[in-house]
Amino acid sequence: MRTGILKGGLGSAVIELINNSDIKDVKVKTFGYNDCFIKHGSVEEIESLIGLNAERIFEKLTY
Numbered sequence: 001m002r003t004g005i006l007k008g009g010l011g012s013a014v015i016e017l018i019n020n021s022d023i024k025d026v027k028v029k030t031f032g033y034n035d036c037f038i039k040h041g042s043v044e045e046i047e048s049l050i051g052l053n054a055e056r057i058f059e060k061l062t063y
Contacts, residue, residue: 031060
């Protein structure tokens with residue numbers, strides 16, 4: 001996993017590549033920071049707040 005912003009990030013580039021290559025039956029889920037002000041805190045606190053901790057990512061991938 002690579003952390004970064006959602007818009008214009010690695011996930012966007014992967015989705016664009018898949019679309020331009022006419023690849024079918026591929027699901028892509030992007031995770032990252034929204035382009036907005038984020039409160040100060042430790043990386044663990046911030047990622048937990050916005051759902052980028054292991055538990056929340058696991059939930060999003062399995063449901």
